[in-house]
Amino acid sequence: MIDSVRRVAVISLGGTIAMTAQTAAGATPTLSADDLVAAVPGLADTGIHVEVDDFRRLPGASLSFSDLLELAVKIETLAVDGVVITQGTDTIEETAYLLDLVTAGDMPVVVTGAMRNASMAGADGPANVLAAIRVAASSEARGAGCVVVFGEEIHAARWVRKTHATSPTAFTSYPGPIGYIAEDRVRIVTRPAGSAAVDPRDATAPARTAVVTVGLGDDGTILRAVGDQVDGLVVAAFGAGHVPMACVDALTDLAKRMPVILTTRTGSGPVLRQTYGFPGSESDLLARGLIPASTLAPMKARILLQLLLMTSATKDEITQSFNALP
Incomplete structure (x- = not known):
């Protein structure tokens, strides 16, 4: 009998989405991948099985090439239908493009984050995580390469840019998103040309x-x-x-x-x-x-x-x- 349950791995790297304001000094990464997933309302209703991994707990600005190349190798070993990476928005456009270049195959790899940390009113992390998990689990996103999901929009890694320092709608792309999520359905309207793959094990x-x-x-x-x-x-x-x-x-x-x-x-x-x-x-x-x-x-x-x-x-x-x- 074929298992019809969709399986998604959520891998946390840290960043604003994993931050809370602990002191007057400001927000710092404190939330685990389990914490992030537990805070997502409606996730249980999707029927998607979620596995979590606390891979790093760093601000986005402190991620390195070695961190991401190690992550790419890990992604290749996962027996899931899709992967969601949560991280700081400072470097999402770079992380997404790097992963697009070093991950092969059709499995969706989705990067997301938050502009407002979990201690703030209107924190956008839970909604972005839920949308990202839907995209990672979808058959529609297969073969689209690495994508960034933010504010219900799906952006190709090659085109996405952070264009505002603080707005929840900071992520845009030219010529535009390749898809969106509406009424819990993933809709891909165009597909970018494939990127030339680089084996992460060769980048030494x-x-x-x-x-x-x-x-x-x-x-x-x-x-x-x-x-x-x-x-x-x-x-x-x-x-x-x-x-x-x-x-x-x-x-x-x-x-x-x-x-x-x-x-x-x-x-x-x-x-x-x-x-x-x-x-x-x-x-x-x-x-x-x-x-x-x-x-x-x-x-x-x-x-x-x-x-x-x-x-x-x-x-x-x-x-x-x-x-x-x-």
């Missing part, structure tokens, strides 16, 4: 990467200073991939030594390839060896670059991976 080489955002009047000094400390660099450029002329020489030198990824700081839209031709334009920088990141946001471009360097990928292999982005 030491590597350091950084994002440098260019600004008005930059002369390349900061680029050179950061470039001396890293193995790969992401440039968050103006508009469709432009930098001040005074930065061109620094970027030319850096691109000879390491992979330098060209992204846009705008928050949406692509890095162009051949529309502008002035010094510091996208076509000029690409001709000097920079690698375009298509529509990948700067922080997510860093995630992909870091993982590739940790697998000892060559510059040509890194270029191929970024060129394959839709």
Whole structure:
């Protein structure tokens, strides 16, 4: 007889969703995964069997690549229909994209959190956890990659961004959510293209990467200073991939030594390839060896670059991976 009960693992990493205000000093992570699940009204009515795991109890800002790679390996061992990761919202967009790159298969992996801790009026954690569990247990979400569920919306890991420091509706994505939850039903309206998988067990080489955002009047000094400390660099450029002329020489030198990824700081839209031709334009920088990141946001471009360097990928292999982005 086939067991028709859907099974979901809820893995807690800490963050605001697991915080309570214990002292005047502020909220800190105190709630376990059991505590989070126990606080969800209506969960028993879903018929979904939930397993819990207190994997970490850290603020989102303190999670590391090693934490998440270890988590990815753990996810592969779970005999469940889906996985929910609860964590701090500071790094949800990065965590989700990293997990999207290092988890294979069709099983839903859902990341969620809360903007209001459990001690606050209108805490959003329980509703987000319930929605995330519904998505993780659903057949509709299979094959959609890692997603972020927040405020009844389902966002693809590649596109989701935190766009407000405090609002419960902080998470958005361009061109929009790929689905939503309504009347307890999971509805997926579009599916993102698959991400190239990186085996988390292969990501063992030491590597350091950084994002440098260019600004008005930059002369390349900061680029050179950061470039001396890293193995790969992401440039968050103006508009469709432009930098001040005074930065061109620094970027030319850096691109000879390491992979330098060209992204846009705008928050949406692509890095162009051949529309502008002035010094510091996208076509000029690409001709000097920079690698375009298509529509990948700067922080997510860093995630992909870091993982590739940790697998000892060559510059040509890194270029191929970024060129394959839709």
